[in-house]
Amino acid sequence: MPQxxxxxxxxxxxxxxxxxxVSSTLGDQLAMLHAAQADGLPVKRVELGNELWAWQYxxxxxxxxxYxxxxxxxxxxxxxxxxxxxxxxxxxxxxxxKGPRGKLWNKELFATIRGADAAALHVYLQAADSTPAEVATAPLTQWSAALRRITPSLPTNIPIWVTEWNYTPAEAQQPLPWARAIGGAELAVRMVExxxxxxxxxxxxVGFVGSSYAAIRAISTNGSSAGPFRYYLTAAGRMLQLLVGTLSGCQSVQAVGTSSVTRHATAPQLVGVACREPAPVRVMVINPTSKSVLVxxxxIVGRATHVVTSVSTIATSSSDAAPAGVRARSSGGVVRVPPWGLLTLES
Structure with a gap:
């Protein structure tokens, strides 16, 4: 808890x-929450159990x-x-x-529950053994498909908390970390919208390559045993860092779509979000495809400083080396966003 x-x-x-x-009591959990609050951490949000719909419970x-x-x-x-x-x-x-218990869980839960404020959902993208393009565009179809499957079993007025999201853990440890990072940023924007x-x-x-931070164990000075763990920001972590930089402190969010930003009708599907309050206006636009697009x-924002971050040259790499970002004034308001690219703007 202190950590x-x-x-x-x-x-x-x-x-x-x-x-x-599962293995604690209401009294013990209340004591834990009161201790956290006494140490200066307010108790504002609580999730009642982790995946208790699963077969093992x-x-x-x-x-x-x-339940x-x-x-x-x-x-x-x-x-x-x-x-x-x-x-x-x-x-x-x-x-x-699996089975009627899982298939009827949501229906029976909300027929009986009283006073719940939200539904806690976990979303994991699947893109095993895929190309960079397939990995990066997975959120386009899988997020909307997940909502179509799940929301009919939920009350229409209850908010959704996605308390876990990523690519599936086994896949997140596979190659293509930058393609997965772009896909993860796209999924995050779609959830924000x-x-x-x-x-x-x-x-x-913190954990594996697909986490925000991954751990590596340093070799001790005499080389005979492993030294302490060191942590580094992964590709996924770098993309999330850019997204948080755009949305931190945001009070008003607006979706940025293809029709309002592209210069030609055949542009690939873009996804983006603009934070308009408080000033300055900050925008992130993601091109999760294998084609360049002019934005x-x-x-979107008028004259602005922009940074283009592209992973097109390392989309097939297993390295977490950071891609280059170029900070410059846009020429005539038009910026080329390369394949698997990410554009950030600030007015």
């Missing part, structure tokens, strides 16, 4: 507490209704102990679930 509190404060973030309904929660009856006690107590706290309950993709998504947490912060920056 979590320190990291959260250092990042200026708001902690999301995922409570243990069937002995504890026979179905969504059984909901337990969760109702926790929710009422948490709202009383921590006024204003928002609480999410775990939901799944009914179409890919979706009015039902209130929160999106990248998973995970009319004046149509």
């Amino acid at each position: 979590f509190i320190g990291m959260t404060k250092a990042a200026g973030a708001t902690g999301l507490f995922d409570l243990n309904l 069937r002995g504890l929660f026979a179905d969504g209704a059984v 909901a009856r337990v969760a109702n006690t926790w929710i009422a107590t948490l709202h009383r102990e921590f006024p204003g706290v928002e609480i999410a309950v775990p939901v799944n993709d009914p179409t890919s679930a 979706d009015p039902r998504v209130d929160l999106a947490d990248f998973h995970d912060l 009319n920056t004046t149509a």
Whole structure:
């Protein structure tokens, strides 16, 4: 807990507490939350269990209704102990679930739950053994397809918290880290633009190549044993750093689409987001395809400083070496965004 509190404060973030309904008690979890609050970490968001719809928890929660009856006690107590706290309950993709328990989990959960503030969803992209183009464009089809499968089983008025998202862990350790980084940034932008998504947490912060930070163990000075771990910012971490730089402190977000920014009708599909309040206006536009595109920056933000970051030359590389960004004034408001490129603007 001290490490979590320190990291959260250092990042200026708001902690999301995922409570243990499997091997702990309500009393113990309340004590943990009160201790965190006493150490200066406010309890604003809570997730009631991690993927409890999964098959291995069937002995504890026979179905969504059984879980909901337990969760109702926790929710009422948490709202009383921590006024204003928002609480999410775990939901799944009914179409890919095993057996009737998983397929009916969301329906039975929301027929019984009382006082939940959000639905906690995990989204992992699949692009195994793919080309850079297939990896980078996976969010275009997979995110919208996931929503089409899942949202019919949710109440229309409940917000979605995507408390884990990435490429599937096994795939995130495969080559093409920069193509996956561009795809991850695209998925993040699509979630930001979706009015039902209130929160999106990248998973995970530290760990393997597909995390924001990966660990390598240094060799000790005598070469006989492994030294301490050192951490480095991965390709995914660098893309997220650019996205956070665009959206940090943002109070008003606007989608940036192909029709408003491209100079020709045959341009590939772009995805982008603009932060218009507070000033200055900051914009990120992603080209997740294998074709270059011309972007009319004046149509978005007027005269602006821009940086183009392209991974086209290293999209097939397994290295995390950083691609070059070029900071310059746009000429005539037109900027060429290369394949698998990312454009950031600031007015």
